[in-house]
Amino acid sequence: MSKKNIIIMAGIALIVLAIIGGGFFMLWQKLSALDKPKEGESAKIPEKSDHGGMGPVFSLDSFIVNLSDQGGKRYLRVTMGLELGDPKSAEELTKRLPQIRDSILMTLPSRKVDELQTTEGKNSIRTEIVTNLNQLLGKEIVKKIYFTEFVIQ
Numbered sequence: 001m002s003k004k005n006i007i008i009m010a011g012i013a014l015i016v017l018a019i020i021g022g023g024f025f026m027l028w029q030k031l032s033a034l035d036k037p038k039e040g041e042s043a044k045i046p047e048k049s050d051h052g053g054m055g056p057v058f059s060l061d062s063f064i065v066n067l068s069d070q071g072g073k074r075y076l077r078v079t080m081g082l083e084l085g086d087p088k089s090a091e092e093l094t095k096r097l098p099q100i101r102d103s104i105l106m107t108l109p110s111r112k113v114d115e116l117q118t119t120e121g122k123n124s125i126r127t128e129i130v131t132n133l134n135q136l137l138g139k140e141i142v143k144k145i146y147f148t149e150f151v152i153q
Helices: 003-034 089-095 097-110 119-137
Strands: 057-059 063-066 075-084 142-152
Touching (some): 075 089, 119 142
Antiparallel strands (some): 063 075
16 A cells, blocks of 8 residues: 555544544533423422532523613523522422512613623622512522523623
């Protein structure tokens, strides 16, 4: 065999390996997606953990809202978890989930892109949501909000 044939065979072998690797990567992504909750399964509460004194976390589905910039072409996609002070509060949150989602959906679109791109702006919206939710629930159930996804487009 000439050097040219060896180089061609090596190139073909690399392409085949790349395709196989890509296939395994896609398969891995699909399998890991099976472990994630499906749409509509929003209220998942893990067991209370003692990691840093953190309370149980009530996970919410993603929110997608238009932001209040001129033209209305910018939107925010955010996913969050609510840290609770008491694990028993999760039942009340589950019962009042439509009200909770409505309160958050009324708060998020009031912000502009410039506000949300800063850390101070994110902390401000976090504080406002916690305050609104605790007022809605009539007591301090939500201690803190953790953003697990925060995308502005």
